[in-house]
Amino acid sequence: MGIVEVKNVSKIYPTFRLKDVSFSLEAGKITGFVGRNGSGKTTTIKAMLNLIHPDDGKIAYFGMPLAGHETEIKQRIGYSMGTVSWYPRETIREIVKVTRTFYTSWDDDAYKRYASLFGLEDNKKPIELSAGMKVKFNLLLALSHRAEVLILDEPTSGLDPFSRNELLGVFHTLKDQGVTIFFSTHIISDLEQCADTILYIHDGAIQADCSKKAFMQEYGQAGETLETILLRLERWRDREAFFK
Structure with a gap:
């Protein structure tokens, strides 16, 4: 069991649906949550913080369900939106x-x-x-x-390159101290620098949840960076959706 467990979380809006999102976060690891704007990253994070109420699914921290233990859990997590x-x-x-x-x-x-x-x-x-x-x-x-857990929505947005590198260095220090970090970003170079795990979401559904190394091996082609892999996957999924 991970230090954070998200199981089959769904949320339906008139123009968007979060579809059975499931993943777990391992203690002392950095997970990068990536996907284009509107893919469901912020909706997922808001559900994890009980800022919106999912239509279905369960969320737990430290082996405790968020429902009924929110005050206790939020003493032990940090978050930034x-x-x-x-x-x-x-x-x-x-x-x-x-x-x-x-x-x-x-x-x-x-x-x-x-x-x-x-x-x-x-x-x-x-x-x-x-x-x-x-x-x-x-x-x-x-x-x-x-x-013990940091949940961050676009934490490096608006930072200059020096400040971003400084913050990513803080992430590495916190990881060494056993802190679990979950952060969404559209700056792929940040993931390349510090993420242990890649969680990739597209159109409200999780498409990949694995180590950065496994992601590169599974989805990459010769000479590709993480950024070019993700751009290619997004273009492919757009074409797939268009021809459905």
Whole structure:
């Protein structure tokens, strides 16, 4: 059993359907969740956080079902859904002061360490931050309560190349400490740098769930990078759907 289990999760919208999504996350591994915009990545992540209610399926963390154990589970996981949606005119210091009260495992030393790493000053306000710095702030809050699992939706979006590499280095450090990381991205080079496992979704359905090495061997052709493999698979699936 994985540290996170997603089994047959489905969600039906008028113009989109998430179709029996199943996968598990192994402790201390980095899983890259990839697919084009609108493929179901954010819907899956929202279901994993109980931000939307699936029509079917089950989700469990640490051997506990999310239903009925949400408060306990969310003490042990960190998550970021992109840019900051906090009060834009409050200082970071005041936002952190409130946020830390929700977590019994809040670690001030970790907060200071990552704030320094990300170059965030606690007298700044979200309205004064660039898009990249807003992403860093959301990640800072997720990293400051010693989370065992990190669930991140497009965490490197809006970051400059240096900051992205810096963040991927943080991922490797956290992995070495036993943290499980699950992140969606459309920046394939990020997966090439740090992912252990590739989870590929297309049109609401999981198409591949395997190690990065196995994915390259199964779907790659001579001389192809991970990016060219995924682009070719997407074009092939588009043609397949067109001729149905």
